[in-house]
Amino acid sequence: xxxxxxxxxxxxxxxxxxxxxxxxxxxxxxxxxxxxxxxxxxxxxxxxxxxxxxxxxxxxxxxxxxxxxxxxxxxxxxxxxxxxxxxxxxxxxxxxxxxxxxxxxxxxxxxxxxxxxxxxxxxxxxxxxxxxxxxxxxxxxxxxxxxxxxxxxxxxxxxxxxxxxxxxxxxxxxxxxxxxxxxxxxxxxxxxxxxxxxxxxxxxxxxxxxxxxxxxxxxxxxxxxxxxxxxxxxxxxxxxxxxxxxxxxxxxxxxxxxxxxxxxxxxxxxxxxxxxxx
Ligand SMILES: C[S@@+](CC[C@H](N)C(=O)[O-])C[C@H]1O[C@@H](n2cnc3c(N)ncnc32)[C@H](O)[C@@H]1O
Numbered sequence: 001x002x003x004x005x006x007x008x009x010x011x012x013x014x015x016x017x018x019x020x021x022x023x024x025x026x027x028x029x030x031x032x033x034x035x036x037x038x039x040x041x042x043x044x045x046x047x048x049x050x051x052x053x054x055x056x057x058x059x060x061x062x063x064x065x066x067x068x069x070x071x072x073x074x075x076x077x078x079x080x081x082x083x084x085x086x087x088x089x090x091x092x093x094x095x096x097x098x099x100x101x102x103x104x105x106x107x108x109x110x111x112x113x114x115x116x117x118x119x120x121x122x123x124x125x126x127x128x129x130x131x132x133x134x135x136x137x138x139x140x141x142x143x144x145x146x147x148x149x150x151x152x153x154x155x156x157x158x159x160x161x162x163x164x165x166x167x168x169x170x171x172x173x174x175x176x177x178x179x180x181x182x183x184x185x186x187x188x189x190x191x192x193x194x195x196x197x198x199x200x201x202x203x204x205x206x207x208x209x210x211x212x213x214x215x216x217x218x219x220x221x222x223x224x225x226x227x228x229x230x231x232x233x234x235x236x237x238x239x240x241x242x243x244x245x246x247x248x249x250x251x252x253x254x255x256x257x258x259x260x261x262x263x264x265x266x267x268x269x270x271x272x273x274x275x276x277x278x
Pocket of ligand 1: 014017018027030031056057058059060061080081082083101102103104118119120121124125
């Protein structure tokens with residue numbers, strides 16, 4: 001299937017642009033640490049052969065690839081992103097299309113999908129309720145919407161070589177959250193998403209969340225390195241000095257340091273209407 005779109009808008013305000021060199025590391029961490037949770041949720045919700053799926057803000061494309069394999073040759077997947085360059089190698093699958101697309105501004109077919117999924121996209125968008133409405137409009141009656149977001153306003157330090165190190169982590173992470181908020185993000189939107197689903201009229205709304213701990217020197221905690229390295233200029237504007245940032249990065253490599261992994265909250269619901277396809 002080929003898709004035609006009207007694409008003619010300036011990009012949104014997403015702070016962690018995929019064109020930056022740190023994006024590849026970010027997607028590596030997301031795939032390794034969160035794909036198992038995401039795939040289990042999509043499996044549990046009944047995603048299966050023959051379904052037509054929309055993956056919004058697909059990033060590195062690992063979820064889009066899984067969906068394409070799951071729905072098989074009789075199904076299809078449309079993977080969208082503001083900046084799809086990191087999905088270049090996915091376009092070979094015959095049931096998967098990748099398009100550059102802004103969920104807030106560019107055309108989407110109405111009532112065309114059995115499943116719409118977005119992970120870690122809406123929290124970044126100031127117009128997240130509007131994006132949610134557009135995603136619901138793209139679903140057929142009875143279709144499944146799955147939105148996953150980090151509950152990331154605060155991160156608990158589990159282990160620290162000294163109290164000063166724990167305070168430094170919190171100081172830099174708080175500044176990071178302020179930078180995201182300055183671009184319109186809501187780090188606590190994960191906690192409001194289920195209510196937003198119900199207010200939008202979705203039915204059978206369910207929630208699930210991941211849990212974990214990231215050890216210093218491990219590959220999960222490297223997400224903090226990728227994010228703060230990419231936004232280091234903005235962090236300086238928030239009062240984080242170069243020495244503090246370097247000490248923060250050293251801390252992320254320290255096996256004596258550990259933090260809670262970001263909790264990924266999955267919210268699933270159905271658009272009212274006709275029964276489930278296929
Ligand atoms: C944190 S990344 C998550 C990527 C992927 N969903 C995952 O979980 O691995 C957020 C993604 O949303 C995309 N994005 C941000 N704003 C968007 C918009 N308005 N429309 C479409 N995609 C957007 C970004 O380009 C980025 O790829």
